[in-house]
Amino acid sequence: MEKEVFKYDNVATRNFLVATIVWGVIAFLVGLIAATQLFYPDLNLDLPWLTFGRLRALHTNGAIFAFVGNAIFAGVYHSLQRLLKTRMASDLLSRIHFWGWQFIIISAVITLPLGITSSKEYAELEWPIDIAITLVWVVFGVNMFWTILKRRERHLYVAIWFYIATFVTVAVLHIVNNLELPVSMTKSYSLFAGVQDALVQWWYGHNAVAFFLTTPVLGLMYYFLPKAAERPVFSYRLSIIHFWALIFIYIWAGPHHLLYTALPDWAQSLGTVFSIMLIFPSWGGMINGLLTLRGAWDRVRDSAVLKFFVVAVSAYGMATLEGPLLSLKNLNAIAHYTDWIPAHVHIGTLGWNGFLIFGMIYWLLPRLYQTSLYSEKLANWHFFIGTLGIVFWALPMYVAGFTQSMMWKQFNPDGSLLYGNFLETVTQIIPMYMLRATGGLLYLTGAVLLVVNVVRTVRTGTLLREEEASAMPLAPRYQKEEGEYWHRWIERRPVTLLIWSMVVILIGGAVEIIPTLKIDSNVPKLAAVKPYTPLELEGRDLYIREGCNACHSQMVRPFRSETARYGEYSKAGEFVYDHPFLWGSKRTGPDLHRVGGKYPHSWHYYHMKDPTIMSPGSIMPRYPWLFNHSVNFEDIVPKMEAMVTLGVPYTEEDVANTVATAQAQAESIAAVLNQDENIEVLPEDEIVALIAYLQRLGTDIKVAAN
Amino acid sequence: MNIIFLLLFFSLLIAVVFLGAFLWSNRDGQFEDVEGPAMRMLRDEQNKSTTNS
Numbered sequence: 222m223e224k225e226v227f228k229y230d231n232v233a234t235r236n237f238l239v240a241t242i243v244w245g246v247i248a249f250l251v252g253l254i255a256a257t258q259l260f261y262p263d264l265n266l267d268l269p270w271l272t273f274g275r276l277r278a279l280h281t282n283g284a285i286f287a288f289v290g291n292a293i294f295a296g297v298y299h300s301l302q303r304l305l306k307t308r309m310a311s312d313l314l315s316r317i318h319f320w321g322w323q324f325i326i327i328s329a330v331i332t333l334p335l336g337i338t339s340s341k342e343y344a345e346l347e348w349p350i351d352i353a354i355t356l357v358w359v360v361f362g363v364n365m366f367w368t369i370l371k372r373r374e375r376h377l378y379v380a381i382w383f384y385i386a387t388f389v390t391v392a393v394l395h396i397v398n399n400l401e402l403p404v405s406m407t408k409s410y411s412l413f414a415g416v417q418d419a420l421v422q423w424w425y426g427h428n429a430v431a432f433f434l435t436t437p438v439l440g441l442m443y444y445f446l447p448k449a450a451e452r453p454v455f456s457y458r459l460s461i462i463h464f465w466a467l468i469f470i471y472i473w474a475g476p477h478h479l480l481y482t483a484l485p486d487w488a489q490s491l492g493t494v495f496s497i498m499l500i501f502p503s504w505g506g507m508i509n510g511l512l513t514l515r516g517a518w519d520r521v522r523d524s525a526v527l528k529f530f531v532v533a534v535s536a537y538g539m540a541t542l543e544g545p546l547l548s549l550k551n552l553n554a555i556a557h558y559t560d561w562i563p564a565h566v567h568i569g570t571l572g573w574n575g576f577l578i579f580g581m582i583y584w585l586l587p588r589l590y591q592t593s594l595y596s597e598k599l600a601n602w603h604f605f606i607g608t609l610g611i612v613f614w615a616l617p618m619y620v621a622g623f624t625q626s627m628m629w630k631q632f633n634p635d636g637s638l639l640y641g642n643f644l645e646t647v648t649q650i651i652p653m654y655m656l657r658a659t660g661g662l663l664y665l666t667g668a669v670l671l672v673v674n675v676v677r678t679v680r681t682g683t684l685l686r687e688e689e690a691s692a693m694p695l696a697p698r699y700q701k702e703e704g705e706y707w708h709r710w711i712e713r714r715p716v717t718l719l720i721w722s723m724v725v726i727l728i729g730g731a732v733e734i735i736p737t738l739k740i741d742s743n744v745p746k747l748a749a750v751k752p753y754t755p756l757e758l759e760g761r762d763l764y765i766r767e768g769c770n771a772c773h774s775q776m777v778r779p780f781r782s783e784t785a786r787y788g789e790y791s792k793a794g795e796f797v798y799d800h801p802f803l804w805g806s807k808r809t810g811p812d813l814h815r816v817g818g819k820y821p822h823s824w825h826y827y828h829m830k831d832p833t834i835m836s837p838g839s840i841m842p843r844y845p846w847l848f849n850h851s852v853n854f855e856d857i858v859p860k861m862e863a864m865v866t867l868g869v870p871y872t873e874e875d876v877a878n879t880v881a882t883a884q885a886q887a888e889s890i891a892a893v894l895n896q897d898e899n900i901e902v903l904p905e906d907e908i909v910a911l912i913a914y915l916q917r918l919g920t921d922i923k924v925a926a927n
Numbered sequence: 928m929n930i931i932f933l934l935l936f937f938s939l940l941i942a943v944v945f946l947g948a949f950l951w952s953n954r955d956g957q958f959e960d961v962e963g964p965a966m967r968m969l970r971d972e973q974n975k976s977t978t979n980s
Binding site: 257303304390420448469473488 | 934
């Protein structure tokens with residue numbers, strides 16, 4: 222058999238690498254702006270699209286899907302070709318994949334600041350973009366599997382197993398969590414409601430971390446770390462065990478995001494148990510990564526790339542020990558809703574994802590450009606500034622989270638809350654917010670050094686677009702017939718069949734199961750809980766548009782400290798008409814589930830106009846645009862119809878009278894505002910709809926009790 | 928809580944897909960050699976030249 226000569230495609234890798242750097246800097250910058258607003262809210266300049274609630278989604282999506290996403294693709298396109306000794310199957314698919322992904326990111330950059338969001342964390346993008354993501358993801362998958370099928374290396378190196386698991390799982394997660402009913406091109410409602418929606422969301426949300434921020438990046442670790450260290454991985458056997466154990470256990474851990482909520486206890490416990498088990502495969506991976514450097518630690522001193530990798534793998538180990546511990550109910554009771562969680566997440570993203578990607582860029586880029594890195598010293602500066610950035614980011618947030626949580630839970634000897642005003646617990650930690658922004662600034666500064674280094678490196682070299690390589694063709698498995706091509710074709714068929722049958726199963730399963738679900742919902746219904754009025758529904762959509770759920774939870778946990786502060790704890794049956802659920806995951810401000818009826822309409826009016834009028838020292842931004850934008854009541858009709866389709870029991874009469882009902886409720890709120898405080902508002906003003914929603918929140922069971 | 932059945936379905940589906948992948952890979956001999964692959968992946972730079980093997 223003759224050796225075959227072929228060429229690797231470096232262009233796709235280079236493109237993804239450039240996109241990684243560009244979007245990375247943007248995502249860090251948006252994060253810094255958002256972080257600064259938490260101690261200097263005026264930074265939003267009273268512009269809706271610069272306000273925290275909207276920027277937060279832009280930052281998270283940018284960091285996850287634009288920065289890490291592009292880096293994953295760059296690493297996969299580079300390593301897959303070399304591990305399989307073949308060129309990527311289709312240059313055309315590679316280009317479609319690249320431009321499609323950038324198009325999706327640009328759509329996100331436009332829509333999220335406009336407030337076009339589904340509100341589900343890390344799945345905020347609206348339905349047309351969700352469909353585009355699905356298509357581009359399939360293009361990536363086809364390109365990857367096709368490449369695997371035409372490989373010249375029989376063995377699939379462990380990194381490739383991680384890539385495959387990533388593709389399969391992300392596809393399933395994305396589709397299930399984004400099942401939604403479109404109302405217009407820019408608006409949809411989740412098929413699921415309340416507790417169910419929460420469970421689906423965090424099944425997705427946790428596994429977005431697991432299968433987008435972890436498994437593909439582990440694949441990159443298993444390729445680039447041995448390459449950079451010029452040492453084989455410490456234990457290949459361990460890497461195989463690491464892989465199979467990790468992917469099996471991860472998928473079950475989602476409910477740990479919903480501990481002490483209205484989710485049934487047994488589901489919470491299931492999530493906790495699997496989360497604890499995750500320590501073992503995770504640490505197996507960390508140990509395997511670090512021990513790969515055995516006998517090469519002296520090189521870490523000289524190599525910026527290895528320094529980045531060592532901190533990245535250590536951060537992975539820290540985050541994956543902390544994660545299981547946070548899944549214990551007693552620790553979760555302290556940490557949940559506080560800044561502890563962003564600290565935990567950023568050890569993972571800044572440390573593990575960011576540093577592994579930086580190391581990969583510094584290693585890969587000079588090779589693509591047939592040159593050496595412009596400045597190793599500058600890369601070392603990046604490393605130290607970046608590391609300091611992580612420390613300044615995380616440590617203040619640990620302090621802030623623990624401090625605030627303790628303040629929430631303290632009582633006076635007479636049994637009343639020591640810090641009855643939530644705001645006291647916020648102003649206490651503002652210095653920590655300032656330190657955190659400093660950390661973000663340092664991290665961004667490091668990334669700017671990377672840009673300088675990359676630009677200078679690229680200028681000194683030329684891109685090796687087509688890299689020549691050679692390898693023996695894959696020997697046909699069975700020798701009894703001649704005609705090698707035919708044999709290889711036969712070999713491909715079962716795998717192709719496997720892939721297609723999986724796609725079919727997924728579609729078939731979804732189509733069969735979802736309608737079944739819609740017919741009978743098992744969440745204990747409370748007779749007192751009624752669907753929202755048309756105006757409240759509109760107000761709820763404004764709450765979603767402004768991203769209020771980024772800072773306010775709607776889930777009172779069954780602790781005395783919470784029932785004393787907010788009122789009766791939240792019941793599963795109270796959320797049956799919530800498409801989507803809005804429980805939130807962070808309390809930068811107080812919980813709002815029982816805010817309905819707590820204050821007069823005028824309080825909300827002034828508070829939304831300028832929060833510091835009602836709460837001096839508040840870090841909530843002003844929302845002036847709610848006072849001069851108006852709601853078109855006609856637009857609520859299709860929303861009501863969509864809700865009926867989703868199973869919300871509006872009568873035909875309710876739907877027919879939508880406009881009149883909304884008008885009447887808006888006029889009555891406007892009249893009350895006028896009567897109490899001489900406030901002049903038009904019934905159509907957005908603020909009126911928002912007040913209607915806020916005043917309804919959590920009141921149904923109060924009404925029943927009276 | 929019907930949703931749990933949907934999620935169990937999809938979680939098990941993924942688990943079954945991975946089990947299938949594992950069984951295939953094991954039968955395919957993917958894991959027979961647990962030393963060679965780690966070494967081989969380090970060597971691809973040499974493939975630039977057709978004279979090396």
